[in-house]
Amino acid sequence: TEWPQTGRLALYLLGLRATCPPASPPRSLVTWLKYYLEEDWRGSRRHGHPLTSHYQYGLGVLALCVHHKRVREEVIRRLLTAQHHGRLGHGGNTVDTEAVVALAFTCLERGRLVQTGLAAELRVAAHRASRSMAETQGPDGIIGNIYSTPWALQVFLAMGTCQSEPAFGQAMGALLENLHAFGTAATMAQVLPVLHGRSYLDIASMHCQEEPDTLTPMDIEPPTEVPGHKTVQLVVECPLPWCYDLRLYDRLVLVPAAASLLDVLWAAAALEPHDFKFDTQDTPQGPFLTQVLGLEARQEKRNYWQLLTAPNMPLQMGIADYRPQDGETLILRLSEW
Template identity: 70%
Template sequence: CVHHKRVREEVIRRLLAAQHHGRLGHGGSAVDTEAVVALAFTCLERRKLVGTELAAELRAAAHGASRSMAEAQGPDGIIGNIYSTPWALQVFLATGACQTEPAFVQAMAALLENLEAFGTAATMAQVLPVLHGHSYLDIVRGGHAVVAVCPAPVPCTGLTLVPTTQLPREQLCAAVPRPDPHPPDPTVPPPRFHTQDTPQGPFLTQVLGLEARQEKRNYWQLLTAPNTPLQMGIADYRPQDGETLILRLSEW
């Protein structure tokens, strides 16, 4: 749609039906999927690639998704989880709900407090447009790509939300991965676990010989004691001294 390629109405109708009947989830949070669908609906309506009647349905569905995400917001401002929050923010921006929806301000504040979670190329790609007040629908404009340039790291202090589309340089730098100041000791034997590289970073697949299997719909979940799930992956989380981490084989 961003490149003005038409989509069959049958496909659009099936997505509308799936959203209407709440079938966009996969056993967990549906924020990511619903956000992508809402962005697609907004793109089709905005670029006039569908008829007037269908465009009205798409507009209503996108705004309905925006309201649904606002209702899914937790008390900490996060929508779904920290990685789905940028998707929800993109929907608020694309639909214009960012101007009136209180959840937008709260989610943006939560995002800025957790920028250290976005340390891979894939997760940075989700969050950088939001930090510049854009969604993926703004990537191509007038035949030119809108590129978000991440500045060189500078010392970062507290992050605060500013009511503009341009964020201070010290806020963007928090999304830049920093080298580990404490490299592992080569004399210490490696822990007994295995990971798999993915675009989102390493994925924990096996611990002490026990493997998470997709066909069994289970995965290794990381929590802090006593029972708080981590909002970032194993490559990004830095345990505190004396902290207890739990590796739990959970179902999805």
Template identity: 30%
Template sequence: MLSLVIITSLLAFTSSKPCETEGSNRELLLSLNKDLLRSLESLDGLPNPSVHLALRLSNYHNLAKENEHLNRLKSDLHTDIQSSLMNSQSVTGLLALYSLALKSSCYDLNTITFSVNDKSETLLTHLKKQMEQEKEHIAFSHRPLTNYYQYSLGVLALCVSSIRVNNHVSHKLIKAVENENFKHGDTESVDTYAMAGMALQCVKDSGSYVHSAAELDAALSLIKQKLLASRRSDGHIGNEFSTGLAVQALVAMGSEVAECAASMEAMRTAARGNIYHNPMAISQTLPALHKKSYLSVKNKECLNEDDTLVLEPRDPVVVLPSKTKVKVMVEVVTSSRATALYSVDVPKGSSLLEALELLKGKNVGFTFEIESSLWGPFLSAVNDEQARQSDRRYWHLASDGTALTQGISDFKIEEAQKITIKNTSY
């Protein structure tokens, strides 16, 4: 029965409909590629290894700019990871993305080292140690130190670097799939299923898993079923921001993806509507539109690459604040379920972050703190209460009861609404 469901869903996934011309699709790919290259010009925050990975998996290149970014990764990001390791922080996902980015540039990972407690060890050695710590944490608490998305990313990064993944590490991921443990709150995480699919497909391809081959195949089949069952009527899988990784995973797991498949068209429509203006979102979508996946890094050869991508100079765009104001109600729900309600008028088109800054400036008792991430700033504390990953908590954001799929700097306030900020466990 499961096979029938998968086969039927695959037929739906690959079925095509009228779509844009090949030339138009190519122009869109070039446009997204250039958007990523322009994002490198901002020196705010740390260089993003996911952006580098997407640029390297593209068919089109500006090798000079890519090399500049590679050097920033090896200096700025490397220093940040070094500091985290020295402070015994879990950085599984960042280490994994860093190694994938370096490998996508055919860089010798054995030359990248970190020094902790006067002991110098390679990046991949540190990643293996992080994975062992994650595995042990699952053994006694039934969840990783970080989360299963980062855990999957760690398995994938080791595997594509031809490092044999500990069978117990792989087994923990297979069991998590089997037990359907990939949830964010009450919602299944399409992103996590996608990353786990790429990771376990790599493990299968490597032939290194000596436990039951049947359970590995069953896990991959269940992941494929979950992804396909999450496809919406508009073609997106999960939502606009999880579709790229989902398509990557389906490609990695051997699904045929037609050029005009519904999910490909959904990503193109979203891209043309400027939904993917966040570099992180583009970085996960662009490989999928090229019908590639992070698994492609395993056999990447940096030879005879197209180096014709040129960034045309652009006049700076000055956005004047809107004279139209909209009322935003902000509800804060603490971990004890105490609530506080605030009101603020903001210019139409403001980001949620700008709205929260205006509310904070009114001195009505509302305060917040933010931390940086590869996706941009996120709320870490509201009204002096924290929601930390180490405590398995986060600030859940909703607009008129609908969960936000964008971060606070990306979500735009276009009309009057109620924003709920709720301290939530996971």
């Protein structure tokens, strides 16, 4: 059976609200998200956590709240209980999840979408999460990892503690020093609000009539079948101190003309001899490259697989979305953030 698309639909609804649409979201989307939240929780009876993750579950609650939709108390208490018992770590970075849940709690409490007693519990839980994130800050100012740091900063901003919380200034400094790491649309969406002193909660109270209305919708059609093939040069680089040889892989890969970068990787893995291997992790933003040629990007080593097109241009899309041109050279580089 297919797992619920809780996180993906939640992100879509958050983005939809941020564009100031002329009307409320289609009722079917809200209904689907509520359905996904219920389906997602079926996993807790077997695994002790949602089928997806508490991160995606929290995103779902946050998206409904931002659209001023009420959420059943039982749904909220599932997250409260998980936070209270320290179970938010399943399915990814704990800081990411704690931050998303704290934003959801703050949104529900401020939006007066819950009863007074529950609102008080949510306020306490959000402050507890904020303190926890401040305590996990490293000496370099990063909270969790560089990609979870914007989430933590959003919590400080949403709760109005950025002036009194020393961790805020240190984390913002670390973020500004590492902006080069935010090269995809998904990661930019997390960091841009923070750079403008905002959080995702602010889109719940946007006065859309005051917006300049400069956004124009894009009609994105699914890629059509393109006849023929294209050749892509696939390069894997691993600089010092992790590897002695900079270039670990360099080979031409023949793929269909409409192939994505992910298709290129699968085609390379199928070539004889089978010396190219890679691994990905599913996220709400799509598959994320985690391992190439047995080399794993690890948070504790502060590295990640950077995607570039030659000679040195970072890609603005993920591996499933980017479609290289014929003759293009793609570089997978183990990089430090």
